Amino acid sequence: DSGVTQTPKHLITATGQRVTLRCSPRSGDLSVYWYQQSLDQGLQFLIQYYNGEERAKGNILERFSAQQFPDLHSELNLSSLELGDSALYFCASSGGQLWENEQFFGPGTRLTVL
Amino acid sequence: QQQVKQSPQSLIVQKGGIPIINCAYENTAFDYFPWYQQFPGKGPALLIAIRPDVSEKKEGRFTISFNKSAKQFSLHIMDSQPGDSATYFCAASNAGNMLTFGGGTRLMVKP
Numbered sequence: 001d002s003g004v005t006q007t008p009k010h011l012i013t014a015t016g017q018r019v020t021l022r023c024s025p026r027s028g029d030l031s032v033y034w035y036q037q038s039l040d041q042g043l044q045f046l047i048q049y050y051n052g053e054e055r056a057k058g059n060i061l062e063r064f065s066a067q068q069f070p071d072l073h074s075e076l077n078l079s080s081l082e083l084g085d086s087a088l089y090f091c092a093s094s095g096g097q098l099w100e101n102e103q104f105f106g107p108g109t110r111l112t113v114l
Numbered sequence: 115q116q117q118v119k120q121s122p123q124s125l126i127v128q129k130g131g132i133p134i135i136n137c138a139y140e141n142t143a144f145d146y147f148p149w150y151q152q153f154p155g156k157g158p159a160l161l162i163a164i165r166p167d168v169s170e171k172k173e174g175r176f177t178i179s180f181n182k183s184a185k186q187f188s189l190h191i192m193d194s195q196p197g198d199s200a201t202y203f204c205a206a207s208n209a210g211n212m213l214t215f216g217g218g219t220r221l222m223v224k225p
Contacts (some may be wrong), residue, residue: 002159004157033212033213035213042215042216042218043180043213043215043218044215045204045212048211048212056211056212058212079163090158095211100210101145101146101148101163101207101210102148102160102163103148103160103213104160105150105157105159105160106157107156109156
């Protein structure tokens with residue numbers, strides 16, 4: 001158990017809908033990262049937050065957004081969903097210093113868009 | 115510049131064998147190279163990691179070899195067991211930034 005929690009575990013929804021994925025980092029970790037894992041694209045970085053502030057953006061679609069709250073939990077919002085958004089979404093967290101590299105992954109949320 | 119290339123895509127070994135998975139990177143600013151193990155339906159789990167100031171690191175049955183000049187690193191699993199059957203990902207990052215992952219290697223260890 002990495003100490004990172006994600007909810008829900010599974011999500012099934014329809015095209016055009018909006019969903020919110022939630023992540024709680026390990027106790028004391030200030031950085032939260034979101035990754036998408038699909039069969040054709042592998043593990044891709046989406047976005048990073050550090051202590052409530054957006055720090056880095058990867059290949060994140062404009063339909064997707066995220067935020068990190070004062071209690072350090074994070075939410076990833078996916079809107080106008082398309083079939084191709086079906087994937088595993090992982091959250092990872094790392095320690096209190098910006099330069100700390102070790103990232104610990106949560107169990108993921110499996111999103112299915114029908 | 116951000117790519118990490120991993121090979122092979124899949125690997126089958128007998129129990130007790132030593133599977134070797136290789137990765138190559140392009141960005142010389144990368145300063146941290148972890149390996150993750152992922153079982154079906156689970157999140158990637160950090161296995162072992164190395165920084166470019168050392169050429170080898172061992173943790174239990176897992177060893178990373180690192181060649182800075184060639185921009186390559188590899189994972190060796192000693193005395194492999196059926197329980198090691200999983201997908202392995204190499205990755206790289208710079209100064210605590212996001213991880214760039216290789217494409218993954220599906221390992222099967224036959225009893």
